[in-house]
Structure formats: structure tokens, C-alpha cells
Amino acid sequence: MKKKIVAVLTAGCMALSLAACGSGETSQGENEKEKITFVLDWTPNTNHTGLYVAQEKGYFEDEGLEVEIVQPPEDGADALVASGKAQFGISFQDTMAPGVVGEDALPTTAVAAVVQHNTSGIISRKGEGMDTPKGLEGKKYATWDAPIEKAMMENVVEADGGDFSKVELIPSTVTDEVSALESKSVDAIWIFYAWAGVATEVAGLETDYFAFKDINPAFDYYTPVIIGNNEFLEKEPETAKKFLSAVKKGYEDAIEDPDGAAEILCEAAPELDQELVKASQEYLKDQYIADADRWGYIDPDRWNLFYNWLNENGLTENEIPENTGFSNEYLPE
Template sequence: MKKRILAIVLAAAMTGALIGCADKGKDTEKKEKITFVLDWTPNTNHTGLYVAQEKGYFEEAGLEVEIVQPPEDGAEVLVASGKAQFGVSFQDSMMPAITGEDAMPIEAVAAILQHNTSGIVSRKGEGMDRPKGMEGKKYATWDLDLEKATIKNVVEADGGDFSKIEMIPSTVTDEVSALESKSVDAIWIFYGWAGIACEVAGLETDYFAFKDINPALDFYTPVIIGNSDWMKENPDSAKAFLSAVQKGYEYAVESPDDAADILLKASPELDEELVKASQAYMKEQYIADAKQWGYIEPARWNAFYNWVNENGLSESEIPENTGFTNEYLEK
């Protein structure tokens, strides 16, 4: 009996030692490092990334992900250079990077939001609940060709005269103050942040979305872009990264309040009321009517670039199916 007990004790000790060694090996297992560059300061467009980081989804995928702020020339250049493997961009702004002889090795690999939530916000009751109402009003413009062509398109589609809009060169960073001070009358915004900010501030507004005027303007904004060369060489890592990110955004859909807390923990400088209200809005936008988070519908992607081509807004013709892939998303 004593020999049996001794054998059991020794076996238990050996098992414990083996488990300890296995745990130690697991702890010291080298994670693959990935750098992800944002497009702007943290906001609810990025919630799924911070959830994936906080919840350990990246770690479970064998990844060590660093989220960094963008340089002045944007995420596209950093991703194309290989200094970051992934980043945030927009179908409209990545257009020059994927065309012509100097095209960069980047492509969109996931849609953060399924539809274009941008449009024009204005003070309520001043007639700008429709594009024609912008006639005679002050619009804050970035003075970009694509931007002005978009405004012209929706105004003329509504029977308005684009030339009657007063274009005020302005980079508005506080939409509420700009509208309340009447320095401008109309601003291009993304409703999920700036539109919600107006609601939180108690400012009554009118708003129309570009996609509701012209379906070709329902382009993908924002998107996650990746370095094409790196992804071809590391397809499993690219898929593991996007799978973890997908879990993060799915969590934000299911638990928006908790996801908002995770974003606030990562960026405590953000306004809590705004983040919570924005997250409640965004939970309906991440997947919306798509079959899964991240999926890019080829027909809709192509429709926007075809519109760009037809209006001569790109230096080079953009062939269909340029600049995106669904290859690295979970099937």
C-alpha cells in the first residue's frame, strides 16, 4: 500500500511538472507582431480593434498587435511601405493609391461599416433637409474635386443649382460650434460620430445621406486595408488577424455598452456620453444587411469607381474589382 501511495504521489508530481513546463512554453511562445495604423484619433469606427485587443482575441490568434496613430500622409503610405501591415482607409481616399503606374501594394480587406453613413448636416428648419436646399447657403468645403463632384451630383439630382452654393474653405473639427455660430450652414459629416455629437449637444439638425440620393455613392467608408505583398506571403496570419477583428466587431454589435467601455478605457480622453450614444448607433452599421462583418460587395464597390470614371475624377481609369478582396475573411 505504501508503495502504491508513493507511486501515485510521484506520478502526480511528474504530471504537475510536465504541465508547468507546458505552461511555461506556452507563455514564452513567440507571438507574430502586427502593426495597425488608424486613420484618425480613436473613435467608434475602431471599437472592434480595441475589443479584440482587450478580450485577448489577437493573443488567441498568436498575434501581438500594436495600434498606432497615422502619419501626416495617411495610413496608405505606412501600409504600402510595409511599416504597418494593416490600417484604416476609405474607398474614396484610397483611390489615388491604387491607380496608375505608381500604384501602391494595398487593398481593402474588410468593410468596417457596411454602408456609407456620410451626408450633409445643417441647422433644423433652414431647408437643407434635401440637397436643393443648399442653394444660397454656406457649405464648408475641403476644396477637393471628388468632394465637390459629389455635392454637385446630389444637388443637381434634386433639381438644384450647384453654382448657387457658397463654398467656404474650412476644415471643421467641431460641427456643433460651427453650426451654432453660423460660420457655415452645411457640413459633410459621418453621422455615427458628428451627427450623434449634435444629438448629444441638444442641437436640432436636418440631415440627408448621399447614398439615399445616388446609390453609386453608397461606397465603402471606412475600410481596413492591408499590404498586398505581405498578405500574399503570410495568408494564414492575415486571416487570423481579420478573424480576431471580426470577433471584436461582432462583440460590439452584441454588447455595445461594454464595447464602449473598452474604447473609453483605451482612450479615456473621449467624451463618455458621446461614445455610448455613438456605439448604440454603430451596432446597427457594422454588419447591417450583409451576410457577415467585413464583406465587400463587388457590385457596389465597382459602382462607385464606375461613377468616378464616368465623371473623370481619376487620373487613370479604374478597372472593375480593383483595390479590394474578400479572400482573407472567414468564409
């Protein structure tokens, strides 16, 4: 759902990305590295920092891996991982939902939580009454027109005593949240605070904000997550564990030294705004693990709570059984 706002990559970038995607087969040479392709969900940002830290510090190499990090094709990371052209990628529990079960189920599994809690919510200009969901009545909300998105919005607005039918839904064309709010082309936007929320702070724009998880516990789902290709996970479980061991070290380093990690990300993606990256990294250092025992752990109760909510509200074509779509077995202790 979050990825509906995807700019179409150029044909050249598409070709490079797909050419970089290996089959994941084990190298036979004694000194050769096993090749892994990891596909992002979007352009590089602080959700991805641990990957770049692991790359820069040689953690993948230490595990005998050669990892290529690529940007997604137009149809996204999920399709590329499902096809086996990439072994791992970034997805989200909500966007995974339609493909978790059924005839058209995608052969992917969430194997690690990038951040422990849902840091998304609704941002608006400060002082205009949208600090709570009911305040969205009569205001312009930029929607992706996705069923799960709108059901969640309706749930939080009506839980706050509001009437969702009074919220003005306009098609989202937002690519820059600061500009969109300042120009008043839109009043409220669904964001991930670690990037777009922090961007408003860096820009000096005063805002109001409420988080979905603070209103309905079912909305404290996992977003984003690292997904793996099921066939690869089954055939190469030890390689998957080595990969996640290196990634875990990368994210732990980003927690311990957010400034240093931000510098590594900016070196890998020099087009990024360094001030924003450093501020975002400072925010995320407390979110990667938060109150969990270790990085990457997916709490079955919280995973199931969200999918049960989808089931109860008829938001998936097929009912999703509990403990479907994720696994903690590849995570290092």
C-alpha cells in the first residue's frame, strides 16, 4: 500500500537492477563468495542503514557472502523476491497480506523486523485541529485508495468519535510532505515518522501528528520487514542465517553509532540530504530494537493481531491463519 507512490525507474536502471540479481546458488570455488541479491523497497533511506553498514564494514564478507543491494523494479521488491531473482528484500506486513495465502500466494516469508514497532501515522499542520483522528472531518486527506489503508483510517476516525464519510479523500500525489503541507494542497498525510516526520522537523515546519499504534493495538504491525524467497530459505537455511547475522550486526552498529552509520549511508547514496539522514538516524536508533530482546524479532502475537483484524473486517480474499507469513528461525540468537 505504501509503495503505491512509486516513480517508474528508467529502463537503464531496470536493466541494471535485474542484471544484478543472481540465482543465489552456492559458489563452488573454495575462496568464492556466495552471491546474494537484496532488493530495496524504495530509494536508499535510514530504514536500510544496517544493510549498508554491514556492507561497508565487511560483515557480509566475514560470513562468506557477496551481497548486491539493488533498487526495486516497477512491480516492487515482493515480486522480485518471489520470482527468486533476489533472495531477500524489503516489504511490509500490510502489503504482504493479499499474497500470504490463497492460489496466488507469493512464495515469500518475513524473516526479520527492521524496526520493532509501527512508526507510521497522520501528520498535519500544527494547530488546525488534526492532532486527533476526529479532527480530519472536513479536511483533505491524501489517500492511496487502498482497502486496508481506508479501513484503518475509518477505524481510527470513528474510534475517536468522528465520521469518516466527512473526511475529504483526495488522490495522493505527495512526493514531498513538507511542500505539500506548506502549500496547503493537502491537510493530512500518512507518513513514516522516521523519514517524513523528521523531515518536517529539519525544515522547521511545525506539525501535529498521531500514530496508528497509539489508537488501536492491532495497528502496531510490522513495517518494514525483511522478506526471503521461500525456496531459497528451504534450500539454503544456513546461508540465510549468515546473511541475517551480518545484517543484525549492521543495525546494532547503527544503534551504537548513529552518526557514523549515517555517514556510511550518505557515502553509499550521496544524493541524500545529510542533515535529514543524521536526524532520522538519531530517531531510528531507539526504534530498531526498542523493547524487543534482539533486533529482527517478530512477536507472533502482534503479527497475528493485525492479520486477525484484517480477517474480521473482510479485508483479505482468503482468511489468514495465525502464524502465517513470518519466521524467526533464521535470526541469530
